Amino acid sequence: MARKSPLLPPAPAREKPDMALAIVNVVLLLIMFFLATGALFNRAAPSSVSLSQTTDLAVTQLPKPLLEKRPDGGLYLDDAPVTPDALGNALAPVGDVYVLIDKTAPAFELTSLLALPGLSGHDIVLVTVHSQPEAGPQP
Template identity: 45%
Template sequence: MTISLPPPRPRIHIDVSLAIVNIVLLLIFFFLVTGQTQPIELGKVELSQTSELPLDKLPKPLLLVSTEGDWLLDGQPISPDLLGVALDALPQPVTLNILMNRDAPAEMLVDVLNRPELAGRDLRVVTLRFRDGGT
C-alpha cells in the first residue's frame, strides 16, 4: 500500500525589487529638490566684527591674545611665561577663558592651547556676538 502525499505548494516569493526601486527614486528626487539652493555671492556675506570690547561683561579670568602676540589677563599685560603663576594665584578651580581676534591665524590658537602652563586646566574659547547699534 502506497500513500501518496499531496504535491507541495509552490512557495510564494515576495518581489522586493519594485519597493527598492521606489525608495531609490524617492531618495533621488529628495536630494534633487533639497540640493537646489541659490549660490551665495561672496559680496553679500558679512562676517561679524567687534568695534568695542566690553571687558567688564566678559567672563573672568579672560586671556586676550592679540594678533601681534600681546597677552592680556583680565585687562593687564602678562608674559606668556608667567601665565601659570598668575593662574595659580587665582581662587581654584579656574576655568580660563581665551579670546582671540577672528582674523588671527589658527596656528596661534593652537600654540596658545599647547602651552605647558595650560596643561590640565579647564579652558574655554570665548567669542563675541556683533550687534548692530553698538550694543
C-alpha cells in the same frame, strides 16, 4: 463521492517586487535635491555677518583672568607675557578663563589656543575685540 483533482494546475506563487531599488532611488533624489537647494541658498546668503560692537569698554574693564592672543602672536595673561608651558600653573586656582582674540584672527589660531594643555579643565569664555575707538574730530 471522491473529489476530483482540478483540471488546471495551481497558479505559481507570484514573487513580490523588490522595493529596495525604489527606496534607494528616492533617497538619492532627495539627497540631490537638498544639495541643489543648499547651494542655491548659500549663494543668496549674506557674505558678511554684522556682529555686535562695543566701543566704550576698555580692555582693563574686562574680567580676570584674561588670556589674550595678540596679532603679533604673543600670549598674555592679565597683560603679562606668558608661555604656553607656564599657562597651566598660572591658571591652576581659577575656574573660568576669558580668552581675548582679535576678530580678524584665523580660526585655527583660536582652536590651537584652546587646545593648549593649560586650558583643559577650565570653562572658556570668548571675548573678541571688534574695533578700537577712533579719535575723531573734537568739537
